[in-house]
Amino acid sequence: MKLVNEELFPSEYNQSANSGMAKSKNHTSHNQNRKDHRNGIKKPKKHRFMSMKGVDQKFLRNLRFAKKHNKRHKQQKKESNA
Template identity: 70%
Template sequence: MAKSKNHTAHNQTRKAHRNGIKKPKMNKYPSRKGLDPKFRRNARFAAMGTQKAVAAAKAAVASGHINVSFFLLALGFECKRNMAAYSILEQA
């Protein structure tokens, strides 16, 4: 007796392309579930520290204790061309 056919891809590509082959949806911020716990813990503390530092800088600039350009120099910006960081401090 002859062996029977096991598999064929006939018509499968046509069916797949009728609605278009789409890339899987990607989230802007992927879930951190299942990520390394040590990394997650450190990221949380780093974010809190960053928020505290920005708040302290805004308070210092608002009270006049520190100059905005001096603060930008301390952060590592040579000039005011980096308007993103500059605008954050100017809003304080």
């Protein structure tokens, strides 16, 4: 004895012939916004100087000399203007 006629509801009985399982949920963002705002959304901290860790040594050496000589030229310019 059949409780439901298969001819009236064929999709329920023939769930995709290729896969025997129902489709699963792929993504949801439920509650994520609340979780994000509980401690506040903060801007990333801006550092005054960038870390030179792991930077090429040849470049760092040249950078040091460039900074040193920039200071020297600024001093000469001030003296000549005064």
